[in-house]
Amino acid sequence: MTRRMLVVLSEYGYWGEELVGPVEAFDAAGYRTTFLTPTGQRPHALPPSVDPDYIDPPLGRSVTTSDMARRVRELDESPRLDNPLSLADLLPERPYYSAINHLRDLEEYNRRNASAVADLVTSFDALVIVGGSGPIVDLANNERLHELVLGFVGVDKPILAECYGVAVLAFARDLETRQSIIAGRHVTGHPKEYDYKDGTGFFGVDFNMGPPPYPLEYILRDATGPGGRFHGNVGQETSVIVDYPFVTARSTPDSVPSGELLVQVLENGLRRHGW
Template sequence: MPKQILVVLSEYGYWGEELVGPVEAFDAAGYRVTFATPTGERAHALPPSLDAEYIDPPLGRSVTTRDMARRARELDESSRLDNPLSLADLIPERPYYSALNHLRELEDYHARRDAAVLDLVTGFDGLVIVGGSGPIVDLANNERLHELVLAFVSADKPILAECYGVAVLAFARDVESRASLLWGKHVTGHPKEYDYKDGTGFLGVDFNMGPPPYPLEYILRDATGPDGGFHGNVGKETSVIVDYPFVTARSTPDSAPSGALMVEVLDNGLRRHGW
């Protein structure tokens, strides 16, 4: 049986290459890929990620080749992204503590949540969280996605997160212990030097946030603790860290190698890489 991969995309825009890299690696390995979004709306690529002439402000150069722009556009416009799974339909939301019948609602929530995440984890061998600015809006603090991440970790199945998608791993915490899943782990992600000073944008809203609302590097440094570590690898062309069950990728050029390393994790038992 081919391995099954669940790829989660933001409805507010994903970075084209950060989807192409893993998907092409999975296709080459013969895996089957299923897509999901927070509410089941079709995901779309951020326009700058399809433009080879776009100059990335922090790096001062284009980060998208003409060939990658073509491949990203072809995938973005294909039918593969149509009709994604809806996390909102599949995984229940924890009730407010102010609910009138909180105890009964919480019991019902736990029963439905456990059944839902068990079904998803049983059906998939790995989870991927694609990056771009969109995940800042609807993935980073998405409690349904947090429950899925917790379930994959509990089942000892790998998770690949890219760019701002890595924030999900820092925020996905058991509601009782509040302990970081990344404590003692080594990760990479968008470093402070790569953050925009202005122009952080999202699909579907006429809003220029300016800089990102949080510096991901600082969050990851705190989340990994004194025995783990954040590796920005600034000045190096690529940065991908494997500290099982997590595969983390810094930014755009790390997408293809992160997909290849996820295949190594799944097929050959790779447990550590990059530090």
């Protein structure tokens, strides 16, 4: 039976290699890949991620080879990304607590959400959240995506999150306990040393945020809490952590190995790697 992968992309730009790495691993394994965005708009690669001459400020070097830039352009311009699923169409929106008929609205929301999440989770073998600066805008605090993540965790199916996409895992919580699903877990993600001091931008928006609005490392350290740990692995060329059901990747060069490790999780039962 062919495995099916659900890949979530921001509508404000994804980092090219962070999509290409996993997708090429899935293609090589014979998996089917389906793409999903918050409202069904076609995703696009962030311009710096297709430019081999772009120098990443904190690393002081190019992070995109000419070959990878070519592969990113081929996928970004291909029809594969033309008609992504819409998360807003598939899952309901949680009502405000100030709604006039809140209790009935919440009961209806829970019924619809449980059914919709179950349908998606049943249809796919794993969830992938691609990184880049875009996820800061429309993925990190997306309640619909949080519910989808909780659904995959609830049935013990793996989730790969890359770079700023790992923030989704920190914020995905059962509202009864408010505890992050990565509490007590080992994860990696964008460390403080990799953060820009200026130039954080988003696809389709003429706006330079300056530095990122939050240091992801601090959020992940707090979310993992006692018993867990954030692994920055600063000074190491790659950083990918497997603490099942989570596979987390630090940044751009970790994209290819993270996809390959998720295949190992699915095919060989890998449950721990990198710590």
